[in-house]
Amino acid sequence: MNKKKVLIFDDDANILELCAIVLQDFGYDVEVSETSHDIIEKVSEIKPDVILMDNWIPDIGGIKATQLLKKDPDFNRIPVIYFSANNDIHLLAQTAGADAYLSKPFDLTELENIVSEAIKKTA
Template sequence: MKKTILIFDDDVNILELCFIILTDWGYHVEVSETSHDIIEKVSKVNPDAILMDNWIPEIGGIKATQLLKSHPDYKHIPVIYFSANNDIQSLAKIAGADAILAKPFDLDELENLIKSILKAK
């Protein structure tokens, strides 16, 4: 059975690129350009992992990740915080994310990170 990756990013180019790449690698991919309804989206999609951008409307990646990680049914879902922000390490820590991926990212780095986070799950 295919693993599902849910991507939250307001940059449609990033969403399209990640969708194509992850689909080619055999994952089922769902995308969202906003994060304010993260709990509803996660309950609908039931992802195995989430890629979360920092600068995403309405509430931002930190708040969205905190909402997810404080929810008893979804706190186990690994979140990869991905951003071009120089302070990604501390932002991800504040958010409660499980891993980080700095933009721009290397495709091998993306693939290895997803594989390792899914294996650890």
């Protein structure tokens, strides 16, 4: 069975590292990016099964990056999980067109559950 790929966009290296370690422990292949301006190139290169998107990511921000992805007919079916410490994360996720959201700080089990749910929906 092929390992499922998760692509994480976050400008916080600690969060990237933590999420990568946790998701790798759950058997996922993980790729990370600290910027979002080249999201289409990154996604076409990596071909992730699911994307975790931070709100405050340079250079164009999570909302714009997610919208770009969702407008692209090649990639709009890839689930995007929006994650942020903002109180209004559900509204941000909705504006972005994300498929799900996760509030920071989050529980590691929550992280694994939301990723596996998103992947199940696309299967």
